[in-house]
Amino acid sequence: MELVKAGSGDFDTIKARPIMRIKDLTIGIHESKQVYTAVDRISMDICAGEIVGVVGESGCGKTVTNLALMGLLPKVLFVQGGSAEFECEDGHHIDLVKISGKERREINGNEISMIYQEPLTSLDPLMKIGRQVGEAVKIHNSGLSDEEVHDRVVKELGEVGLPDPHGMLEMYPHQLSGGMRQRVMIAMATVCRPRLMIADEPTTALDVTVQAQVLKLLKHINQKYGMTIVLISHDLSVISQICDRVVVMYAGRIAEAAPTQVIMTAPAHEYTKGLINSLPSMERKGSDLPCIPGHVPSTEEKREPCPFAPRCALADDICRQQEPPRRMIGEGHVVYCHFVK
Amino acid sequence: MQDDILVVDHVTNYYADNKLGIFSKPGRKQVLNDVSFAIHKDEFFGLVGESGCGKSTLAQAILGLIPFEGSIKIDGMEYAGTDRKMISSRIQAVFQDPMSSLDPRRTIGATMREPLIAHGIGSKQEQERSVREMLERVGLDAAYSDRYPRELSGGQRQRVCIGAALMLEPKLIVADEAVSALDVSVAAQILNLFRTIDAKSEFAMLFISHNLGIEYYLCDRIAVMYSGNIVEIGTADDIYKHPAHPYTKLLLSAIPDMEKHEENGSANEQATVGHDAGSRPNDVRKGPAPAGACCYYARCQKACDRCLRRQELARTVDRDNDEHFVSCCLQASLESV
Structure with a gap:
């Protein structure tokens, strides 16, 4: 397994300065007197002035991660480990998952803000x-x-x-x-x-025509003020519209992270390929959609070291024994899979 | 016509809309405005429109759940004057959220057996056997018959709902946003299921969705609805490749295009007017259209005096094409643009 350099996130070849570094963030969930893992050691850097898309199906941990950054986790969820270092406007760094309520009040709304679905x-x-x-x-x-x-x-x-x-x-x-x-x-x-805006499914409750306007507005804000935006969505086509880079999450872990163009044209992870292929498109009329068999595991289900293994066509014994290594296969393109070389 | 399974004829529906104040006159808000169309046998018919345009109200009227004016004929029968059981064996529904459609305290088998019990079809053993067969047809294991809805995933629950709707071998299925609540990869599975089941048994489907991409993929013909009116009907190719109504064009241009990455806000010009001060954001209605005007009058950028009359759904875009109807008087001039 390739050694992860100290302080490196998933985008460490990108030249821009990161304003937030999430490192090995783990979030647990209390459920019927047991502790399960909702988000499992995710790491990513978010650079100044970019729009990062986070895509994944329900229960993949995309919303929970961002609630943790805002300090808004509901009672059953708690941060088990890891850090999220944020660079404030005056240059000092704080760890978003450890700060006190007083510091939190200074940050929320002023340095980081959030938009919700409804x-x-x-x-x-x-x-x-x-x-x-x-x-x-x-x-x-x-x-x-x-x-x-x-x-x-x-x-x-x-x-x-x-x-x-x-x-x-x-x-x-x-x-x-x-x-x-x-x-x-x-x-x-x-x-x-604020320096960073987290938009959690901002267009899901809106009609398509209004959705297009809101997406354009977000892009406009990003360009005019250089505001960094994290756009969370389950819809890959929404993400591909305005994001510079995309992080694909599955069952609490990052599956793949790459510039948008790379994700859309040359996805490497089987899950990303499946997501892109299962969108009904014009060419597919009259033929079966290539879909991913099975369903997203719930948090209580036992997960394989590679959580996608039960649904993956390539899955082998190694996927059920070892965690997939983090592999850098191109400029800012990171994949967690045993089979990607 | 003989091979139409569903004929919706001039259906109009109102909601009571009482103004504030106890002495104000009771008002009413028109939800469906003179809607007419027909679904042929064994056809997938799509209905698309924004939220609040009346899609679900129309589905409820077709399912006989709400009163309406006009006539709806299912396999030649109307709700008034026909035994409800006769009609319910021919029309069944699949709704958006499977968890709220299933009884949490009943096993899957009991839920699926219920239509057979209500219609008195077969003995207990026969009913249980057909439940098991149906579970396998919708891609589930026959052992699921003893499980409860909470033990299933969202996609599996929706499969159960589809199976329950098919138990009576209906001729028409009304699917109201049947895949909207599901994850992308699971929605694709359900769309495939609709296609494979349709290949095995004969039924028509009214597939209601706000997603034109899914409609195009699944349906033979599509109707576009706006503010209680059907503004365009045509084959999937007509609607998707040669849209005639300005609203259909707006809908199509608003679909996020996977290949088109928005750079500096250049793409999708028509759909995305709005953040610049001065230009009119088009999610802002110009106020209600004058009485009797075209339903799209308030939002249409090309609206003129001729649009002050209500438009009939009559004109075909292409004179040779008798499947494509649009309700827009400017359509002839738009075509040349």
Whole structure:
């Protein structure tokens, strides 16, 4: 097995400076008096100014990882080990999974922000849009006057493409359409100009036409402010639209990580190949879809050293005895598989 | 017509929409607006549209779960004046979330046997045998008959739902977002299952989805719905390769293209207007269309005075093609663009 260099993540050939280094992060889950592993020793670097896509099926640990980074893990989940080193704006480094509540309040919303799937459950139904968006500004900039806060909120609402930002301040979430609500969420997440934004399935609850607009807005924000975005989705076609690099996760582990172009044209891991092939496309009409047999293992099920082995066409005895080594097969292209040379 | 299994004829449906205030007049909101189409025998018919466009309401009307105006004929029978059992042996449904469709306290076998008991088909042994056969047909082990839904994975539960729907050998299956709640790799398995089962037994399917890619893959004909109206009907190739209605074109352009990586926001121009100040975000309706206008009037960028009249679903794009209908008066001029 190739030795992993100290401090190296999955993207260590990329020249850009990483603003976050996740190393051997392990997250456990308490379930009926037992402890299972939800996320198993994942490592990745996230570089300044890029959009990283995290793709995987339900239960692969993509959301849990990002909740851990935000310090929002529900009670049954806990960080077992590993670190997530984040570089703050003033240059000092902190470990996101170990910081205190006080430090957390400084970071969340100001340095790292998050967007969730369903905007209506994230917005307070009894609070006007203006106050909700302004809340983050007030908390992190106590010196600002009400007028300055107001101006910043109006500017931000216009920035995310909402019509009539002034009128919007006095609206309630239920008066907006799904796409407009998601834009409000994005305005809340960007109003303090955080360095990193985590978008967890931001378009899953939206219609396709609105989804395309929201994706374009995220790309626009990324380019205008150089904001780093982690985009989590189960939909590879959404990821491929705007991401620079993609991390494919399966059953709590990273299967493959590579630049988007490489993932889409030359995937190396059998799981990634299966995911891409199982999308219904124009050419496949009238023929069977090449699908991955079996199903995603639940956290309680016993997992093989290579979690994909039970569904993999190539799987051999070695997959059930040894963990797949981490192999670098190209520029920023990392695969965890015994059979990739 | 003789070989139509389902005929939906001028179906209209309203929801009560009471305004705030106890003295306000009870209002009503139109959900389905004069919907007409037919599904041929042994055909996969797709229905696509955004959330809130009335797809599921139409499915409920076809399944006889809600009242409606107009007429729906299943195999020549209407709900009014026919024994419910006669119709339910011909039409069955598969819904989005299999866990909420299955009774958590009943074994899979008991759930699948229920339609046979209700219709009094066969003895207990025969019923149990046909349950086991059906489980194998939908790709599960016959031993699953003694298990409970919680012991199965999402894809397996959806297989059980499909099996239960097929127990009475219906002529029409209504699948309402049947693969939307499943993981990508499992959804592909279920789509394959639909295809292989269809090859073995004869049934037509109304496949409702918001995903035009899946519809194209699975269906013979597709209807596009917008705001309670069917705006375009055609064969899958017609809709996908030669869309005529501006809304269909918008839907197609919004599908994320795997090959097209968005660089500097250049691709997908039509679908993605919206973040620049000044341009009109097209998820913002211009307010309700004037009464009697084309349903797409408020969102259509080419709308003109002629669109103030309601458009009939009549014009064919191609005069030689009698399968392709669109409800747009500008369609003739759009074609030349």
